[in-house]
Amino acid sequence: MQRKTILLDRARLEPLLPLDECIVAVEDAFRAHGEGRVAPPGLLHVEAPEGEFHIKAGVMDLGRPFFAIKINGGFFGNRANFGMPNIQGLLLLCDGENGYPLALMDSKAITVKRTGAATAVAAKYLARPESTVATICGCGTQGAIQLEALLRLFPLKKIHAHSRSAASMEQFAAENALRFGIAVHAAPDLETALADSDICVTCTPAKGALVRSEWVRPGTFVAAVGADSPEKQELDPALLKGNKVVADILDQCLQVGEIHHGVAGGYLRAEDVHAELGQVIAGLRAGRTSASEITIFDSTGTALQDVAAAMLVYRKVAETTDLQSFDFFAG
Amino acid sequence: MQRKTILLDRARLEPLLPLDECIVAVEDAFRAHGEGRVAPPGLLHVEAPEGEFHIKAGVMDLGRPFFAIKINGGFFGNRANFGMPNIQGLLLLCDGENGYPLALMDSKAITVKRTGAATAVAAKYLARPESTVATICGCGTQGAIQLEALLRLFPLKKIHAHSRSAASMEQFAAENALRFGIAVHAAPDLETALADSDICVTCTPAKGALVRSEWVRPGTFVAAVGADSPEKQELDPALLKGNKVVADILDQCLQVGEIHHGVAGGYLRAEDVHAELGQVIAGLRAGRTSASEITIFDSTGTALQDVAAAMLVYRKVAETTDLQSFDFFAG
Numbered sequence: 326m327q328r329k330t331i332l333l334d335r336a337r338l339e340p341l342l343p344l345d346e347c348i349v350a351v352e353d354a355f356r357a358h359g360e361g362r363v364a365p366p367g368l369l370h371v372e373a374p375e376g377e378f379h380i381k382a383g384v385m386d387l388g389r390p391f392f393a394i395k396i397n398g399g400f401f402g403n404r405a406n407f408g409m410p411n412i413q414g415l416l417l418l419c420d421g422e423n424g425y426p427l428a429l430m431d432s433k434a435i436t437v438k439r440t441g442a443a444t445a446v447a448a449k450y451l452a453r454p455e456s457t458v459a460t461i462c463g464c465g466t467q468g469a470i471q472l473e474a475l476l477r478l479f480p481l482k483k484i485h486a487h488s489r490s491a492a493s494m495e496q497f498a499a500e501n502a503l504r505f506g507i508a509v510h511a512a513p514d515l516e517t518a519l520a521d522s523d524i525c526v527t528c529t530p531a532k533g534a535l536v537r538s539e540w541v542r543p544g545t546f547v548a549a550v551g552a553d554s555p556e557k558q559e560l561d562p563a564l565l566k567g568n569k570v571v572a573d574i575l576d577q578c579l580q581v582g583e584i585h586h587g588v589a590g591g592y593l594r595a596e597d598v599h600a601e602l603g604q605v606i607a608g609l610r611a612g613r614t615s616a617s618e619i620t621i622f623d624s625t626g627t628a629l630q631d632v633a634a635a636m637l638v639y640r641k642v643a644e645t646t647d648l649q650s651f652d653f654f655a656g
Numbered sequence: 657m658q659r660k661t662i663l664l665d666r667a668r669l670e671p672l673l674p675l676d677e678c679i680v681a682v683e684d685a686f687r688a689h690g691e692g693r694v695a696p697p698g699l700l701h702v703e704a705p706e707g708e709f710h711i712k713a714g715v716m717d718l719g720r721p722f723f724a725i726k727i728n729g730g731f732f733g734n735r736a737n738f739g740m741p742n743i744q745g746l747l748l749l750c751d752g753e754n755g756y757p758l759a760l761m762d763s764k765a766i767t768v769k770r771t772g773a774a775t776a777v778a779a780k781y782l783a784r785p786e787s788t789v790a791t792i793c794g795c796g797t798q799g800a801i802q803l804e805a806l807l808r809l810f811p812l813k814k815i816h817a818h819s820r821s822a823a824s825m826e827q828f829a830a831e832n833a834l835r836f837g838i839a840v841h842a843a844p845d846l847e848t849a850l851a852d853s854d855i856c857v858t859c860t861p862a863k864g865a866l867v868r869s870e871w872v873r874p875g876t877f878v879a880a881v882g883a884d885s886p887e888k889q890e891l892d893p894a895l896l897k898g899n900k901v902v903a904d905i906l907d908q909c910l911q912v913g914e915i916h917h918g919v920a921g922g923y924l925r926a927e928d929v930h931a932e933l934g935q936v937i938a939g940l941r942a943g944r945t946s947a948s949e950i951t952i953f954d955s956t957g958t959a960l961q962d963v964a965a966a967m968l969v970y971r972k973v974a975e976t977t978d979l980q981s982f983d984f985f986a987g
């Protein structure tokens with residue numbers, strides 16, 4: 326019986342979570358959810374004076390059950406006030422059969438990669454396979470992983486990088502062109518970029534429509550990734566009307582995310598949402614069925630993805646030596 | 657700026673949480689809640705195949721804000737199946753100003769002591785000061801701390817120890833008589849014990865009325881501590897009718913706890929609950945106002961108590977050397 330909790334810092338965790346394997350694990354997690362083999366994950370928000378704590382928890386059966394809970398503090402004055410990251414957090418993985426705390430780890434790489442992985446999985450079912458041009462709105466860490474994850478599945482040749490900051494766009498374009506050996510351009514004019522794009526990913530902290538409905542051409546796949554709290558929004562809610570909208574988890578998307586704004590604005594009803602991603606993966610609902618339809622993935626981020634990614638890390642840890650661990654129950 | 661998360665095992669934590677100081681800290685926490693200075697704490701349950709994870713989280717201002725989240729696994733076949741404790745868990749304390757994870761610790765001593773402390777605080781306002789005889793239903797770890805906490809505030813001379821197991825009662829009586837130098841007797845007949853008692857504490861895993869309403873004599877203070885999930889119950893709900901009922905946090909008591917059963921059975925309405933404990937401590941509602949009234953404290957256990965106890969530990973840690981710590985964000 327294990328008697329210690331493994332401790333993983335950012336540096337040790339990073340190489341234990343290869344993006345390719347994360348994509349497979351996230352697809353499997355959503356499939357299990359679509360097939361009704363996973364209980365709905367839990368969400369809790371706790372307000373603090375200058376920020377908030379986002380808590381996501383879920384159990385998943387991966388041969389045997391595992392439980393993960395991710396506790397992220399979001400304090401958007403941190404960088405300016407304290408020189409600290411705005412988001413910091415930990416993930417606790419427990420044995421789902423007896424509750425034992427198996428591992429504690431930094432949550433950053435898990436959040437970043439499982440979010441990129443979900444977009445890639447959604448794109449696999451909802452984007453045109455021959456997609457070659459993508460627009461990435463949001464030129465931060467998440468924008469880069471979104472691009473990397475899409476490149477694992479699509480033969481992208483040209484990327485439009487859009488941001489409110491010219492410097493961010495230029496830096497993102499230069500870094501990623503070099504890194505992936507493809508054309509990446511700064512795209513200050515989003516309308517022009519979208520007129521040329523097969524795929525559009527939004528991963529910004531925007532609190533209002535960034536992507537106008539009329540800018541999105543037929544056949545486009547749009548992944549809306551940024552909105553993870555009720556006031557955040559990236560898409561014109563009119564875009565949700567009459568197009569094929571897929572939620573990661575519908576209950577969550579009705580509380581936060583683009584579907585939430587669409588329903589509030591009367592552009593669609595919950596029952597107009599085409600499917601949850603897991604239902605599409607499981608073959609219970611169709612993915613893309615024509616080259617001309619517009620498909621939209623509302624990604625609010627789920628504990629399912631966190632459990633899947635944490636398990637991937639933990640499985641590799643079991644084969645790793647020289648790890649730190651701690652016995653919390655000694656005494 | 658702190659750059660590491662302190663790790664505390666059960667043995668190192670225990671002496672950092674003296675019961676007397678825990679009682680004061682818990683009273684202060686409830687007072688702050690009663691005065692509206694604390695946001696309502698959060699609760700989340702996640703089901704696993706053979707058990708469940710209970711998550712309690714809250715923020716409290718103690719000079720500056722602190723956040724604590726306690727994650728307890730409850731797996732009631734653990735002892736029989738794996739030789740492991742049925743309840744195991746960790747508590748994470750974060751800086752409430754920037755989200756930094758300050759400390760991770762075993763949750764057991766915190767849960768046990770903050771629960772005993774809440775009963776003592778409630779008894780201070782709701783029991784007769786000259787109480788000398790108490791009945792403790794439930795002869796486990798929690799029963800012992802309940803007795804210890806009451807002894808800090810009341811001149812108890814005689815204790816009736818009640819349990820379904822004769823062996824548990826006898827062992828509890830022998831151990832606690834020796835430990836506290838007072839008379840502790842096994843009390844298989846609860847009706848007789850209550851006829852002689854000023855205070856009654858229930859801290860069992862019972863799922864049905866244990867204390868009959870007609871057994872409770874005028875002037876008694878009853879603390880119902882065991883019920884922390886909807887199916888658990890220790891009091892005859894008729895006891896709640898017409899007596900002075902105080903909740904730890906009313907919203908929680910309406911979901912789990914004795915008030916929940918009383919309301920479901922039509923014995924009282926939410927508005928019949930006299931007060932929340934914090935309102936009594938803050939002087940906004942009366943405590944006991946006559947020697948003959950029956951007072952009842954419904955203790956479901958709150959994140960407020962956990963934050964208060966964890967802060968007490970953390971303040972002492974700051975003065976302690978030779979501690980283990982870990983930098984989760986290194987890399």
